[in-house]
Amino acid sequence: EAGVTQFPSHSVIEKGQTVTLRCDPISGHDNLYWYRRVMGKEIKFLLHFVKESKQDESGMPNNRFLAERTGGTYSTLKVQPAELEDSGVYFCASSPNSGPNTGELFFGEGSRLTVL
């Protein structure tokens, strides 16, 4: 079974440009989370989808960030326009809403974003 996959693995863009990150969760996982880690800081929660609905978007930093999960499958996170402080590693994670409730999240390898 495929794990959580993220694309691209690394993106380098100029300030003011747009970047779209994609996450494919594990098939059948209703919960999808986006997190971000800025160098040397904690992994910060951005938002949480349950299927196609935004359950919690309290961590989204501002309206330059737009997350979607059309159809409740893969998700995209768009940053437009990108600023220097948006640099970091963006992690996606998924978990199921059925089966044993272990609390475990399954993570992708992350998408590293560098804004110059």
Added chain:
Amino acid sequence: AQTVTQSQPEMSVQEAETVTLSCTYDTSESDYYLFWYKQPPSRQMILVIRQEAYKQQNATENRFSVNFQKAAKSFSLKISDSQLGDAAMYFCAYRRTRNRDDKIIFGKGTRLHILP
């Protein structure tokens, strides 16, 4: 607000020795989950061990064990017989409820080096 604190940005241990990573957290909840996640270089973050707050017994997974001190809000990870493959970033994490759709909060991480 719930917070997770890891006070050791980096640690080193000799191969085959034992090392303890510290974590404290702040919460007003009584029933919650605690986790240790591991992220090897350029690889996905994976769950190492978890502890349910209502369980007094410390969780163990092979060479990994925790010292859960609920009153002190402390949750340290002990790695016995350290191996080269244990080199990674270790993140302590907390989820405030057993609800499947509740978010997980992470600390800043501890980078563990294994010395051959």
